[in-house]
Amino acid sequence: MLCIVYVSSAKPEFSDADLMVLLEQSRSKNARLDITGVLLYKDGNVMQLLEGPDQAVGDLIKTIYADQRHHGIIQLLRKRVETREFPDWSMDFRNLGGANIQKVAEFLNENALEVKTAAPHQSPMLRLLSGFGFSG
Numbered sequence: 001m002l003c004i005v006y007v008s009s010a011k012p013e014f015s016d017a018d019l020m021v022l023l024e025q026s027r028s029k030n031a032r033l034d035i036t037g038v039l040l041y042k043d044g045n046v047m048q049l050l051e052g053p054d055q056a057v058g059d060l061i062k063t064i065y066a067d068q069r070h071h072g073i074i075q076l077l078r079k080r081v082e083t084r085e086f087p088d089w090s091m092d093f094r095n096l097g098g099a100n101i102q103k104v105a106e107f108l109n110e111n112a113l114e115v116k117t118a119a120p121h122q123s124p125m126l127r128l129l130s131g132f133g134f135s136g
Helices: 016-033 054-066 098-117 124-130
Strands: 002-010 036-042 045-052 070-080 092-095
Touching: 002 054, 016 036, 016 054, 045 054, 054 070
Parallel strands: 036 092
Antiparallel strands: 002 045, 002 070, 036 045
């Protein structure tokens, strides 16, 4: 299985209605493709974790790169995983407040190397997301 984490900026910024449409479409498509994950959003900035079959996740990330609603995409993590961190979430979602987005910045600054080198039984992303009320 493949796990990809990326950040991007929405162009233009998503309204609440846009986000609900995006989530509905994503959840339906991800369920069909056996992809699970989580989406964090704050003031036009997106952080998303996708996991599932290699081909399906690879094809989806190509679609995201081609999507005109995203720009400045940075892939933070791409690794093979044996088990899913989020097996029950076709796409969970959090719209972050100001204090929460600081947690993401602190995590990225302090754990960038750890994200790339974490042992298979450790999950830096799960530790980050637990601060927002997620549990894998």
